[in-house]
Amino acid sequence: MFDLVKFELKKIIARPSTRYTCLAVALVLCAIMALNVLQAKTTSNTEEILSGFDAIHQRQTAAAEHAGVLSGERIAEEVAAYYDLAFSELDPQEVASMSNAAAYDAVSSAYDDETRSELYGAGYYPWLFSAWNSGSKEPIQVSALLGPDPEVSFYDALDERVQAALDDGQGGSWTYSDAERAFWTNKQ
Structure with a gap:
C-alpha cells in the first residue's frame, strides 16, 4: 500500500500541471479557512460588534462561563437567579401577559446594557428556558410563567x-x- 501511495505522489510531483493544480487547491483551502476566522462576528457585552479572533475569543469566554455538568441543583439555582435578576425591576405577571416584542422592549427600557446582556446571555438562557418554552416566547416570559422554582424539572x-x-x-x-x-x- 505504501508503494502505491509513493507511486501516486511521484506522478503528482513529476507533472507540472498536477503540481500546480494541487498547489492551487491547497491555497484555496487555506483561503477558505482564513475567511472562516476573519468573517466570524459576534456582539460583546457592551453591544460592540467584534470580528475575527476577537469574536472567537468572546464566544469562548461566554461558553466557559456556563461550562460544566447541568445537574438538577445547578439548573434550579440558575433558574432562580435569573428570576431574581429579571424581576428586580419588572412585574412577572405583566411580563407573562405581554407579547414577545413588548416583553423585549420592557427589558430594554427597564435595564441597562449589562443587565440586558446578562438576561439574554449570549444564547445560554434562551437555550436553558427552551425546555419549558411552548411557542416562541422570550426567555423572560418563560421565566415569568415558571417562577423561581419550576414544578417540572x-x-x-x-x-x-x-x-x-x-x-x-x-x-x-x-x-x-x-x-x-x-x-x-x-x-x-
Missing part, C-alpha cells in the same frame, strides 16, 4: 418536548413507528 420538560415532537410527527405528515420512537427517545 428541566430534564422532565425535555422528555415531554421530545415526546410531543414525536407525537406531532413532522406536523402531522409522518407517523413514527415504535422502533423510530424508541430510537429518538434513546437519542434524547
Whole structure:
C-alpha cells in the first residue's frame, strides 16, 4: 500500500500541471479557512460588534462561563437567579401577559446594557428556558410563567418536548413507528 501511495505522489510531483493544480487547491483551502476566522462576528457585552479572533475569543469566554455538568441543583439555582435578576425591576405577571416584542422592549427600557446582556446571555438562557418554552416566547416570559422554582424539572420538560415532537410527527405528515420512537427517545 505504501508503494502505491509513493507511486501516486511521484506522478503528482513529476507533472507540472498536477503540481500546480494541487498547489492551487491547497491555497484555496487555506483561503477558505482564513475567511472562516476573519468573517466570524459576534456582539460583546457592551453591544460592540467584534470580528475575527476577537469574536472567537468572546464566544469562548461566554461558553466557559456556563461550562460544566447541568445537574438538577445547578439548573434550579440558575433558574432562580435569573428570576431574581429579571424581576428586580419588572412585574412577572405583566411580563407573562405581554407579547414577545413588548416583553423585549420592557427589558430594554427597564435595564441597562449589562443587565440586558446578562438576561439574554449570549444564547445560554434562551437555550436553558427552551425546555419549558411552548411557542416562541422570550426567555423572560418563560421565566415569568415558571417562577423561581419550576414544578417540572428541566430534564422532565425535555422528555415531554421530545415526546410531543414525536407525537406531532413532522406536523402531522409522518407517523413514527415504535422502533423510530424508541430510537429518538434513546437519542434524547
